[in-house]
Amino acid sequence: MFAEAEADPSLSKDEFKPLEARLRVALLNAQYRRLEKADKTLMIVIAGIDGAGKGATVNQLNEWMDPRHIKTLAYGPAEGEELERPPFWRYWKDLPPKGRTGIVFGSWYAPLIIEAASKKPNQEYIAAHSAAILRFEAMLAAEGVQVLKLWFHLSAKAQTDRAQRLLASPETSWQVSPVDLKVAKRFDRIRNGAQIVLNHTDSGHAPWVVIPSADENMRATRTAEAVLAAMRQRGVPRIPASFHAHSSPTRIVDQLGQLDYNAKIDKDDYESELGLLQGRLARAARSRKFLDRSLILVFEGQDAAGKGGAIRRITHALDARQFDITPVSAPNSYELSRPYLWRFWRHLPRHGRVAIFDRSWYGRVLVERVEKLIAPAQWRRAYAEINDFEEQLAASGAIVLKFWLAITPDVQLERFKEREKSPFKNFKITPDDWRNREKWKDYSAAANEMLARTDVAHAPWHLVSANDKRYARVQVLRHIVQAMEDQL
C-alpha cells in the first residue's frame, strides 16, 4: 500500500510545469461544472505522516482552484460544547452545501489513527470506530456528499531529511513543528497503524488515495489528479448494503388500530396531576445530574392531535434559557442542499438543555414517503440511519423520547371544523391538512411501520391516545418525568 510512496518518487521541474498547467485548467473546469450542477458536495479528508506537507496542500488547492467555493474545515481535539454532542456532530454541522468543496483537517480519522499508532492499540475501539465511520461515510455518499481521503506518505528517511533541511535555515526552520521531529522514532508504528486504518475504511464510494509526498512537485501533481478524478465522477456510486446501518427484521403490527381511544381524565384530576408532574419535571431539569445530560423530545402525530398544546405544558415547567423548540416543516433550499439529517444535527442541545422537535426527522418515513417525495430506497434506508443517529445521541448523554399523539378520524374532523370556525385558530388549518386527511390509511401504515422499526431502548416511542387532550398531556409529561427520574 505504501510501497510506491516510500520509494519517494519525484518529478523534475520540466516534467511538472506542463502537468501543472493542464491540471489547473482541468480542476477549475471541473469545479465550475460541479458548482453549476450542484448535486454533490466534495469532502477532501487530509491525513498522513506529519511533516509530509499536509498544510501546504491547503494552500495549493486554494491556489489551483477558485478559493471562494472551498471551505477549509480544521479540527483539533474535541473541546467545550463539542464534548456535549456525539463525536460526528462537528463534522455534520459544518457540511458545505452541494456544489461546494470542503477540505477536512483533523477529520474523523484523527482519533482512530492515534489509537492505531499507539503502543497497545485498543482493537475493540478501532473496530467500533471504524464501523461507525463506514456507516457515516455510506450515509454521506448516499445523500450526495462524496468523500475523498488523501494519505500523505513518504519514507522515514525522506521525512527526517526534509525536517533537517528546513531546520538548517532560519527562513524555513519555523515550518518544522515539534510533532514532525517525533515522527522518526515512531515511524513504523504510525505506518503500520495507518495501514490497518486504511484497510478497514477503504471503499469504492469513499476511497483512500496514498499521495507520495517526499517531492513537492509529485505531491502537488498526485493530489490534483486525485481531486480531479473525484470531481469528475458522476452520480452516486453503488454502495454495498453491508456498509449501511441496518436494523433487524421486524413484525409490523397495527399499533395505531389497537390503541384505546377512549382514555380520558376528568378536569379536576387533570389540573392536579398536571401541576404535580410539572413540578417533578421542573425539579429534574434543575437537578445537578441533568448538567451532564440533555433531553431530546420528538413529537409526531396526525394533524390537530394536540402537539403544540402538549409542548406548552412541558415548557411551562422549564426555564426559558433551558429549552429550544424546533418546528419542522418542508426543508428550504438551504437544507435541501445537504443530507436530510443535517438540519436536525444543527439543533442538538448542549448538556443541561432540552430540545423539542415539533415534527422531526421522522418526516423522512412519513410525509416524504407517503407523498412520494423520495424514492422507496431512500425511506427504506432511513429507519436504520435514524436508529444510528439516535444511538449516537443517547451515547452522548441525551435522553431521547418520542411521542406519537394518536387521534381518530372523527375527532380530527371535529377539530378541523372548530379551527376553521375560530378566528384565531384558523391559521392552524391549511388545504394540506385536508389533503393529508384523505390519505389517513397511508399515513397510518407508514406510522405503524415507523413505530415497529424505530422503537428502540435508547430512544423509545410512546404511543399516546390523544382524543382527550388533557389525558394526552398528562401521559406525555408522565413519560418524560419517569424517564428523567430513572436516568438521573
Place this chain on the structure above:
Amino acid sequence: MFAEAEADPSLSKDEFKPLEARLRVALLNAQYRRLEKADKTLMIVIAGIDGAGKGATVNQLNEWMDPRHIKTLAYGPAEGEELERPPFWRYWKDLPPKGRTGIVFGSWYAPLIIEAASKKPNQEYIAAHSAAILRFEAMLAAEGVQVLKLWFHLSAKAQTDRAQRLLASPETSWQVSPVDLKVAKRFDRIRNGAQIVLNHTDSGHAPWVVIPSADENMRATRTAEAVLAAMRQRGVPRIPASFHAHSSPTRIVDQLGQLDYNAKIDKDDYESELGLLQGRLARAARSRKFLDRSLILVFEGQDAAGKGGAIRRITHALDARQFDITPVSAPNSYELSRPYLWRFWRHLPRHGRVAIFDRSWYGRVLVERVEKLIAPAQWRRAYAEINDFEEQLAASGAIVLKFWLAITPDVQLERFKEREKSPFKNFKITPDDWRNREKWKDYSAAANEMLARTDVAHAPWHLVSANDKRYARVQVLRHIVQAMEDQL
C-alpha cells in the same frame, strides 16, 4: 413610571374574554402581514421583577400567535466562547430574519439591571453600557430590527402574595424559584435601579412599556396590546442623530494619490524576508499569550491588487486549525434579511484564532456607495457604525488590522490582460471587474474617505503599495508581525 403597575390593576374574566378574542385575531393578522412584507424583524425584550410572570408570557405569545415564526432567544451569564467575543455578539448572531419575531430573555439589559440594583452601583459602568445599548438599538432600528422592551412590574406586596399563594400547594410550589423569594427584601433597590435603566434607555424607536403584572388577565392583555402596537408600526421611526454612533469631522486627503507606487523588492531579498517574517508570525500565533487574543485581518483594494496572494503568504505560516478565510461578495437573500454587519458578526474568531476577510464590511462604504446600492444616509452613517463595531472587537481582545492594497490603473490593466490570457486565471476576471475599472475615480474617492474616517488606533489601516506583488506581501506580513509582537 411604575405608579400604575404598583396599583396592581386587574381585569375580571368577563372583561378579559372579549379582549382576548379580539387581541388574538389582531395579533395573528398583524403577524402574517409582517411575514408577508418581510421588511422588519421584531425583537421583544422581556425584563422585569422576578416572579411577575415573565416565563408565562413566552407561553402566552407562542399560544396567541403562530409559534412557527417566533423564536425564543434566552441567555444566561456569558460563558465559554461567548466570553471570547464582544458582549453583543450572542445577540447579533441570533437575530431572526425580517418578517420574524424574536423573544429575548436575559437580554443586553440583564447585566445593566443587576448593576443598577446592587448596593453600590458603578455609575461609570451604567453610563457606558447604557450608551453602548443606545448605539446598538439605534443601529438595529435603522437597519430594520424593531426593538420593543417590556418591563413586567407589580407591587412588592403582590409579588410576595403571589409567591406565597403558589407555595401553598405542591401543584404550584415548583413555580416559585429561589430568586423570586429574594425579591421582597430588595424590592426598592430593584425598582429604583430599573427606573434609572429605563430612563436612560427609553427611546421612540426602542421604547420601554411597563406591563402591570399582578393580575394574569391584565398582564396578558397589556402584553398583547404592546406587541400589537409594535407590529402595526410602519416604516422606520426617525432616529435622533444623538443616538447614533458618530465620528469626529475628518479632513479627507488623497492618500491613494500620494502613495509611492514604485516601491519594490528584489527576488532574493523577498524570499529571505518572507521566510523570516513567516517564522515570526508562526511563533507569535503559537505563543501562549495569543491564547487570550485573536487576530482579525481585513483585505481591501482594487481588483487584481493581489489580495489572494498576500493572504496565502500569511496562511502558509499558520496551522490550518487556526485560521478561517471569509471571502466576501454580494450578500445573499439570507444575509440581506438582516442588518449589514450581521454576516460579519457571525465570523468573529475565538481566542487563539485568526479571521481573514477577503473584502469585508467596508463594502458598505465602497461598492455599495459607488454603485448606489444604498441611500447616501446609509453609507454616511456606516463609518461610525463600523468604528463602533471594531472598537467592540478590540475591546474583546482582537488585534484588528486593515490593509488596502493599492495599484495604479496601468498595472491593473496589465494584470487583467494577463488573467484573460491564462487558462487557469481567467476565472478571476469578470465583466464586473471591467465595469468597476471605469469608475476608478469614484472608487478612489470612496477609498480615500474611508481611510480618513476609519483609520483608528484600535484598528489601523495600512495603505500598501502593491504594484510590486512581492513588496506588498512583505509589507503586509511586516505590519502583522509588528502588531502581534507589540501586543503579545
